Amino acid sequence: MFDRDTGGARIELRALTKHYPGQPAPAVDNVDLDIPAGELVVFVGPSGCGKTTTMKMINRLVEPTSGEIRIGGQDVLSLHPDELRRHIGYAIQQVGLFPHLTIGQNIGLVPKLLGWSAARTADRVEELLTLVNLEPSAFHDRYPSQLSGGQQQRVGVARALAADPPVMLMDEPFGATDPITREHLQNEFVKLQKQLRKTIIFVTHDFEEAIKLGDRIAVLRERSHIAQYDTPANILANPADDYVAGFIGQDATLKRLALLRVADVQCERQPMSADMPRITADASLREALDVMLAHGTDRCGSPSGVLTYDALCEAVGTEPASGTAPARKEPVGAGPAAALKEAVRR
Numbered sequence: 001m002f003d004r005d006t007g008g009a010r011i012e013l014r015a016l017t018k019h020y021p022g023q024p025a026p027a028v029d030n031v032d033l034d035i036p037a038g039e040l041v042v043f044v045g046p047s048g049c050g051k052t053t054t055m056k057m058i059n060r061l062v063e064p065t066s067g068e069i070r071i072g073g074q075d076v077l078s079l080h081p082d083e084l085r086r087h088i089g090y091a092i093q094q095v096g097l098f099p100h101l102t103i104g105q106n107i108g109l110v111p112k113l114l115g116w117s118a119a120r121t122a123d124r125v126e127e128l129l130t131l132v133n134l135e136p137s138a139f140h141d142r143y144p145s146q147l148s149g150g151q152q153q154r155v156g157v158a159r160a161l162a163a164d165p166p167v168m169l170m171d172e173p174f175g176a177t178d179p180i181t182r183e184h185l186q187n188e189f190v191k192l193q194k195q196l197r198k199t200i201i202f203v204t205h206d207f208e209e210a211i212k213l214g215d216r217i218a219v220l221r222e223r224s225h226i227a228q229y230d231t232p233a234n235i236l237a238n239p240a241d242d243y244v245a246g247f248i249g250q251d252a253t254l255k256r257l258a259l260l261r262v263a264d265v266q267c268e269r270q271p272m273s274a275d276m277p278r279i280t281a282d283a284s285l286r287e288a289l290d291v292m293l294a295h296g297t298d299r300c301g302s303p304s305g306v307l308t309y310d311a312l313c314e315a316v317g318t319e320p321a322s323g324t325a326p327a328r329k330e331p332v333g334a335g336p337a338a339a340l341k342e343a344v345r346r
């Protein structure tokens, strides 16, 4: 249906507006947004600001009052809604599994509608149950009411992925899971997205989750007005205003550390003592800082040399910006290092 050359399909919203009947103001007002093919964009914004309404217009569970939506260049409003929805994965806040179908049948629903063979669908269901950490033999034949809320939510994610759609809309899909399951799902999801490069809109209230998953983050105000739309690194370095800064919270510097890898930093070629703690090249600088603090040292060994605390501070201060907004250059020592010390002290 959509152009799938790059795994995903570009989504374009133009002057998109939804005015629910009887409401004094539009829920979504004149929104323009471009989501490049294969990128994951996170919507962050307060409750009631229009995130779900914006998403539901994209798969036409809500009909726009005015404006345009294009996916892969195709005008979505000219397509048949049912046909459109088979090509858009959708995982929602309230899960929305069919109570009279088993877990296996729920996940296999869209592949079946698309005419996949029974054997191919069965393989896919098993693969996805394993992916979301639900043992297929234990869960395949149960009904949704026989699962916990978090388990149901994982089935919802599996169902959204089932037919390998080029576009996915995910509305707080991990919201009801405990921190450990949530981290597992996030990590699996990051890995999967690296391979598949689908175009994904992902809603969360958790800014850490937004930073971890998003290629870009759209920070929304009421009526889905866009306060800032940029990469996590640029938003953390240069919040557009106090409203955006409020979403980031207090410890922006620590959050930026989580975005950078040891491999991104200039390490020193010097001998490593046997008792120096070691860290892998793909560990984040935040993990490296944890290791330094735990060992009471200002350096640790990595495959590319010795990572020092000073190099780590410098990396946070001079993180080059990609994308639209320029990075704010702060003097090393005064700005980021001081902020880091302050954050660590808390």
Ligand SMILES: Nc1ncnc2c1ncn2[C@@H]1O[C@H](COP(=O)(O)OP(=O)(O)OP(=O)(O)O)[C@@H](O)[C@H]1O
Residues within 6 Å of the ligand: 020, 021, 023, 027, 045, 046, 047, 048, 049, 050, 051, 052, 053, 054
């Ligand atoms: N069917 C509806 N009829 C009338 N108003 C609605 C309807 N659905 C949503 N709204 C209103 O539209 C606004 C946006 O709602 P929406 O569900 O899009 O918010 P949201 O950003 O997803 O919030 P949350 O974070 O709480 O899920 C809210 O003020 C809500 O009350």
Ligand SMILES: [Mg+2]
Residues within 6 Å of the ligand: 051, 052, 053, 093, 171
């Ligand atoms: Mg919502």
